[in-house]
Amino acid sequence: MTTNLPLKAGGSGSERKRAPRNIAAIVAVAALVVLVYHETLVVLWRTWATNPNYSHGYLIPPVVAFLLWRDRRRYLTARGRGSPFGLVLIGLALLGHIVSIRAGVFMTQGYSLVLLLFGLSLFFHGGRATRTVWFPLGYLVLMLPMPPYMMNVIAFRLKVFAARAGSGIAVKLGIPLARSGMTIHIPAGSLRIADPCSGLRSLIALVALGALFAYLTRGKTWKRVVLFASAVPLAVLANVIRIAVVCVVANIWGIDAALGFFHDLSGLLLFMIAFVGLVTVRKLLRCETEGEETA
Numbered sequence: 001m002t003t004n005l006p007l008k009a010g011g012s013g014s015e016r017k018r019a020p021r022n023i024a025a026i027v028a029v030a031a032l033v034v035l036v037y038h039e040t041l042v043v044l045w046r047t048w049a050t051n052p053n054y055s056h057g058y059l060i061p062p063v064v065a066f067l068l069w070r071d072r073r074r075y076l077t078a079r080g081r082g083s084p085f086g087l088v089l090i091g092l093a094l095l096g097h098i099v100s101i102r103a104g105v106f107m108t109q110g111y112s113l114v115l116l117l118f119g120l121s122l123f124f125h126g127g128r129a130t131r132t133v134w135f136p137l138g139y140l141v142l143m144l145p146m147p148p149y150m151m152n153v154i155a156f157r158l159k160v161f162a163a164r165a166g167s168g169i170a171v172k173l174g175i176p177l178a179r180s181g182m183t184i185h186i187p188a189g190s191l192r193i194a195d196p197c198s199g200l201r202s203l204i205a206l207v208a209l210g211a212l213f214a215y216l217t218r219g220k221t222w223k224r225v226v227l228f229a230s231a232v233p234l235a236v237l238a239n240v241i242r243i244a245v246v247c248v249v250a251n252i253w254g255i256d257a258a259l260g261f262f263h264d265l266s267g268l269l270l271f272m273i274a275f276v277g278l279v280t281v282r283k284l285l286r287c288e289t290e291g292e293e294t295a
Contacts, residue, residue, distance in 0.1 A: 029120060033113075036097070040109040047145055052196065056205040060143035063212065067136040078129040086123025093119055110144035135215050142208040151200070158198040158236065166243025173244070175251045184247060189255035191246065199239030199270070206235040206274050213278055223285045227278070234277040238270045245269075 034041070048057035068075075093116035100108040117137050121130040130137075145151075159182055167179045177186045182193040210231025214224040246266060250258035 033116065033120075036094075037109070037113050040097075040106070040113060043106055044110060044143070048143075051145070053151070053201050053204055054143070054145060055201075056208060057143040060140060060208070064136045064139055067139070067215075068133060071132055071136070074132040075125075075129050078125075078132050080126040080128055082124050083122045083126050085127075086119045086121070089115055089119030090123060091119075107145050107147060111141070114138070114140050114144075139208075139211065139215075142204075142211065146204075154203075155195055155198040155200045158200055158203070158239070159193050159195070161236065162197065162199055162239050162243050163193045165240040167247065169240065169244035170247035170251075173248060175247050177247060177251075184243075186247060186251050188250050191250060191255070191258065193243065197239075197243070199235060199242075202239065202267070202270050202274065203232065203235040205271065206231045206278075209275070210278060213282065217282060219285065227282055227285060230281045231274070231278060234274040234281075235270075238274040238277070241273060242266045242270045 044057070048054050093112045096112040096115070097109055100106070100112060114137065117140070118130065121133065121137070163179060163182050163184065167177055167184050170177060170184075175186065177184055179185070184191040184193070210228045213231075214228035217224055217227060246258050246263065249262050
């Protein structure tokens, strides 16, 4: 016992001496990343503010910061010698960033930033430490815009399905209607299923929530995968229910009532229905939220 005390004290003193240098290095690297990607970050912020499909993007960085702080002990314990493969990822990320700027493609600039963060972690602290933070770093992808073509295709298919299924449920409820493409005709007037009613916005936000839910859940891997995957059908189902309820409201109280306050309220209702569905799936799988012992 007595022989270990001097070694332990010396080690802790060495750690204290290295701490300021480590902090300075982190600040310097962070400053360089912001300097290189400042235009990307500005455009990304503007996208969150102007594109409703990505309004949840504001929440992703704080969530990632919380997860990194929560897993800091595991990361510090797992630190080792840096991997040269990290330098390869850094080079690919910077190359992709330069090419994206030259081509005027913003989307890939954001993805190169995520790749750069993985590369920096690998290069400085090795693969074992990077594996402890793979989810927080990867979670940043959910704040980035998807390819416009993919967005349009998904939104169109969601609209078609929502119009068919939602109007079908309304008919089962006794609402007289006729559907023509994306337009639902009822005695009180016509309802047009536009892009905001496709459910894409809620689908993206719920996928982000489902991923976080699954990560913070204890249980077998297949259960966590099922929990995450259930976010997609739940979001689609919630939007179908929303369309059906809007048809009912329009038939009873008129088109103005359905497209006014209730229309905005139904968006919140959609997300609440899907969230309750996620909680229900987690209970059915008999999973539990991860406790403080992993902090």
